[in-house]
Amino acid sequence: MPEMLDQSQAGSLASVPGATIIRRIRGMIFSALSTGIVYSFVGFASKGACFDAAVDGPEPVSTCVNLTLSPSPLVYLGIAVTVVVAISLVLRPGRTEASALRLIxxxxxxxxxxxxxxAALAMVxxxxxxxEPPGxxxxxxxxxxxxxxxxxxxx
Structure with a gap:
């Protein structure tokens, strides 16, 4: 009897209706998470410079400007919206398995x-x-x- 249970559990994933679509959705979610993580690392940059300003006094005053670029939250929102819209479109009636896979x-x-x-536009x-520091x-x-x-x- 335990042998029958093992065989039916191993073969059940392939026989579940929509298993191919579920696997593809799982892949899409992993892709979304991976894309967000990679963007989190790639979306950072910084630059800076110091400038001496001539003022009335014995020593010039130095002004330093540092700019730091961080990832935009709009990208994470866009990733989430893409996943939700794709899943919503897959669930529409009349969708074939092939069209659902293409959509995902x-x-x-x-x-x-x-x-x-x-990310490229952000860097550029x-x-x-x-x-240049403000006056x-x-x-x-x-x-x-x-x-x-x-x-x-x-x-």
Whole structure:
């Protein structure tokens, strides 16, 4: 009797209706998690510089500007939305197994490609930022970047 139980449990995964789709959804979720983890590491950068300002007094005043780029929360939201939309579309009535598998594969491709493009744009926009310190009483403005930029000005 235990031999029959072992055989039926081992073969049951292949005989479960929709097992192929479930495996593909599991792969999509692992891809989403992996993409988010990789983006967390790739999405960081920093740069800085110090400038001497001529002021009235015996010594010039040095101003240092440090910029730090962090990953954007919009990317994580986009990954989550992609997974939820893909699963929702797979559950629509009339969907065949082949079309469901294609939809999941496309969602994974879109998720990874969009994250890579966003990370590249974040790096390019961060590199293009000027680190000139603001004048006295001025503010340091950051144009739109594809990440979160923290500014640290020390005088």
């Amino acid at each position: 594969d496309r969602a994974v491709i879109i998720m990874i490609a969009a994250t890579l493009v966003w 926009s961060f590199i293009a930022l000027s680190i 006295p009483g001025g503010t340091f403005t950051i144009p739109f970047t594809f990440g979160v930029v923290d500014v640290d000005i020390t005088r």
